[in-house]
Amino acid sequence: MTTTMLSAQGLCSYYGLSQVLFDMSLSVERGETLALLGRNGAGKSTTMKSLMGVLKPARGATQYGGKTISGWRPERVARAGVGYVPEDRQVFAELTVEDNLLMGAKAGTKGQRDWTLERIYDTFPMLTPLKSRQAGLLSGGEQQMLSLARTLMGNPDLLLLDEPSEGLAPLIVEQIGHVLKDLRAGGLTIVLAEQNMRFCLDLATNAVVIDHGTAVFSGAIDALMADQALIDKYLSV
Known part of the structure; x- marks a missing residue:
């Protein structure tokens, strides 16, 4: 039996007067x-911000864990168990890697503290020799790892991950x-916004393809891969 973790219906969002x-x-x-796929500017990041409450939709509703969270501030959404890794990473540049991690540390919604510094360094060995370095001196790939690791230190039940592979070297990706x-x-629920469809193939079970702020496909990733015409129209560079 499946349980819906997150759902959104009819979200309409604006930047100023522009929908x-x-x-x-x-x-x-x-x-x-779940992979949110689309070209640059398609609306993937806007969708993520609307789900997280960073951008307040003018219309529509969002439910998480059976509760309506429309209108909640991002901090409240985070306390409810949603971890958000934004496209611009938002590391604390003047703090060390380890201090960044500790800034993100909190118990999960059931009081769990599954993600410790030890587990983080085991999962992200690249960060171990960098723990005393200022985050602002890290490479883009290292900052991406740190941003993800810091979010996991909050023991989220759901992870929203915006463009994790953008601009990074193939090895880091x-x-x-x-x-x-x-x-x-490990059972973590993930929503992944990406331009890089190939990156998502072994990760996602389902996908939503977005074009000009509209969902043009929603279904199994296998069904998407079988529709070359749709890929050519909305995803090919």
Whole structure:
């Protein structure tokens, strides 16, 4: 029996007077990885911000864990168990890697503290020799790892991950992919926004393809891969 972890119905979001999201609907089941796919500017990050409460939709509703969270501030959404890794990473540049991790540390919704510094360094060995370095001196890939690791220190039940592979070297992208596979195998529910469809193939079970703020496909990742015409129209570079 599946349990819906997060769902959104008819989200319409604006930047100023410009509408950028049109009747966006999606659903992710507990333990599932859902990929939000689309070209640059399609509306993936706007969808993530709307789900997290960073951007307040003008219309529509979002439910998480059976509760309506529409209108909640991001801090409240985070306390409810949603971890958010934004596209721009938002590390604390003047703090060390370890202090960044400790800034994100909190118990989960059931009081669990499954993610400790020891587990983080085991999962992200790249960060171990960097623990005393200022985060602002890290490479883009190292900052991406740190941002993800810091979010996990909050012991989330659901992870929203925005463009994790953007602008990173192939080796770093591969390492992030391995971490996400391990998280998925451990039962974490993940919503992943990506331009890189290939990155998502071994991670996601379902996908939503977004174009100009509208969902043009929603279904199994295998069904998407079988529709070359749709891929060519909305995802090919």
